Amino acid sequence: MQFVDECTLTLKAGNGGNGVVSWRREAHYPEGGPWGGDGGNGGSIIIIGDHNINTLFDLRNKKNIFAQDGENGQTKMATGKQGEDYFIKVPLGTSIYDASTKELIVDILQSGQTYTICNGGKGGHGNAFFKSSFNKAPTLFENGDLGEERKIDLKLRYVADVGIIGFPNAGKSTLVSALSNARPRIANYQFTTLVPVLGTTKIKDKTLVFADIPGLIEGASEGKGLGHDFLKHIERCQMLI
Numbered sequence: 001m002q003f004v005d006e007c008t009l010t011l012k013a014g015n016g017g018n019g020v021v022s023w024r025r026e027a028h029y030p031e032g033g034p035w036g037g038d039g040g041n042g043g044s045i046i047i048i049g050d051h052n053i054n055t056l057f058d059l060r061n062k063k064n065i066f067a068q069d070g071e072n073g074q075t076k077m078a079t080g081k082q083g084e085d086y087f088i089k090v091p092l093g094t095s096i097y098d099a100s101t102k103e104l105i106v107d108i109l110q111s112g113q114t115y116t117i118c119n120g121g122k123g124g125h126g127n128a129f130f131k132s133s134f135n136k137a138p139t140l141f142e143n144g145d146l147g148e149e150r151k152i153d154l155k156l157r158y159v160a161d162v163g164i165i166g167f168p169n170a171g172k173s174t175l176v177s178a179l180s181n182a183r184p185r186i187a188n189y190q191f192t193t194l195v196p197v198l199g200t201t202k203i204k205d206k207t208l209v210f211a212d213i214p215g216l217i218e219g220a221s222e223g224k225g226l227g228h229d230f231l232k233h234i235e236r237c238q239m240l241i
Helices: 172-179 227-234
Strands: 006-012 045-049 064-066 086-090 094-098 104-108 114-118 149-156 162-164 197-203 206-212
Touching (some): 006 114, 045 104, 064 086, 104 114, 162 172, 172 197
Parallel strands (some): 006 064
Antiparallel strands (some): 006 149, 045 114, 094 104
16 A cells, blocks of 8 residues: 555535425314424534554545535424534544644544544424414424535654664664564665554553654755655654664
């Protein structure tokens, strides 16, 4: 799978369903009365951290994501079906920014962590909702609210206990393969490792995550070569070797 650590998504939560105007028409109920149900709420878009994912590759080509609209209300005061939420799974260490303002919205750092990035629209009320002692035959109803829309930038910076850094062909991949379950490509030439590699190992009851970072060259901190692209992946490491 190709390593992708940045992408941009346009999101649209579901619209709420409309309320309806309906009247009770049954034998033995001469008074009838309002019977229109409410619309269902639109589905929301929710970000969720998944420790089984190490890249944003699956999101790179999605571009536009839509949650399901809520259904309109029904007669017999039945509420329309609620739109299904849309869950976006991201790797741990994913930072989400507003694409327009560049402000940080949320950091996803724990497995199972969720954040509602776009709320679905609320369903509108049917005419049964507006019945009162003053108005026993209301013809009022509400349209559902529109779901939220926003454009976001996703940037991945790995969360690891130990980051392994150094010059090209210095033995970083060999070290991480000996310490953990990772199996990075190893060869006797420079820049064998082109993308960060994560490996885990258990010591008693603690799990350690190692990050093998591609070789750094002089001037990497000024952006030379691939410096900035990969230096960001050691920002959250608790320890550097």
